[in-house]
Each structure stands twice: as C-alpha cells, then as structure tokens.
C-alpha cells in the first residue's frame with residue numbers, strides 16, 4: 020500500500036491502460052482523507068477530464084443536489100471513480116481498464132477507511148458489490164463487506180435521462196442518511 024503522496028503521484032502519471040493516451044487529466048478523487056462516507060462513480064466524463072475533478076459536469080450538479088438532501092457535501096465525503104481517466108465518448112470502462120485502475124481505488128479505500136461506500140450506478144456496483152449486480156432490482160439494498168457498509172443508487176446521469184427513477188433514489192438517499200446515523204459516521 021502507498022501513502023497519499025505516493026499514490027496520487029503514481030496515479031497521476033499512470034500508463035497502466037490505453038485511457039492514458041486520450042486523457043487530458045487524471046481524475047484522482049476529491050474530499051477529506053478522513054471521510055466516513057465515500058461515493059464511487061464509474062469514470063470521468065468530458066468536463067471531469069478537462070478540469071481534473073470528479074462530477075463537475077451536469078451529472079455532478081445533480082450529485083451535489085442529492086448530497087445536500089441528506090446534509091452531505093464535497094466538504095464531508097470523498098468522491099472518486101472506478102477508473103481515473105475518461106473512456107472515449109463516455110463509453111463504459113472496459114473490464115481490462117477497470118482491472119488496471121482498481122488498485123488505486125482499493126488503496127484510497129484502505130487509506131480513508133470509510134464506514135460507508137455508495138456506488139453510483141451499475142458499473143461501480145458490479146465492480147465493488149457483486150459482478151451480477153442488477154441496479155434496477157438491487158439499488159438501495161445494503162451489504163457489509165470487509166467491515167464497510169455498501170449500497171448502490173442510480174447514477175446521476177441516469178436520473179437526468181429518466182426522472183421517473185428519482186422518487187426511488189430519494190428513498191435510497193434517506194436510507195443512506197439512516198445508515199450514517201446508525202453507524203455513527205461523522206458528517
């Protein structure tokens with residue numbers, strides 16, 4: 020395991036997969052290194068690639084609104100992604116790209132030691148919770164893995180495309196708030 024400085028430096032100069040050839044910025048992740056709650060998306064989009072920060076495009080604005088519903092913000096939770104470089108035309112990150120990049124997220128989790136991890140969307144849920152995860156059926160359900168409570172909610176991009184999913188997501192957010200209270204996570 021690397022410390023924060025080594026990890027960030029290694030990640031930001033990474034050439035472990037082909038995404039390094041088309042990226043503008045590595046999107047390492049943001050938030051307090053002591054956060055008890057961590058949100059994990061799938062990978063940077065166009066704006067994130069240009070700015071080097073996760074969730075700063077349209078989906079990011081919605082994520083900020085979602086966080087504020089349960090009194091969270093970028094100040095008190097960590098936000099990262101499965102892959103740190105933008106897949107061309109926002110395609111899903113390939114299995115091989117995820118395999119190459121997951122070491123960074125695992126190291127981030129080991130350093131942060133969050134109480135709760137919320138997967139944003141199918142890609143993160145499949146990678147972190149269960150390869151057979153079905154987001155439509157399983158969003159909002161909880162599992163404990165390695166002492167960390169884990170759940171998944173719809174990706175904010177999916178909620179932009181399909182507003183009918185928003186009421187269910189509202190319930191999932193309230194359940195996240197309950198889990199924060201139950202675990203004594205600070206926020």
Ligand code: URA
Nearest residue numbers: 060061062063073074
């Ligand atoms: N979508 C993601 O999954 N992650 C980001 O950082 C931005 C959009």
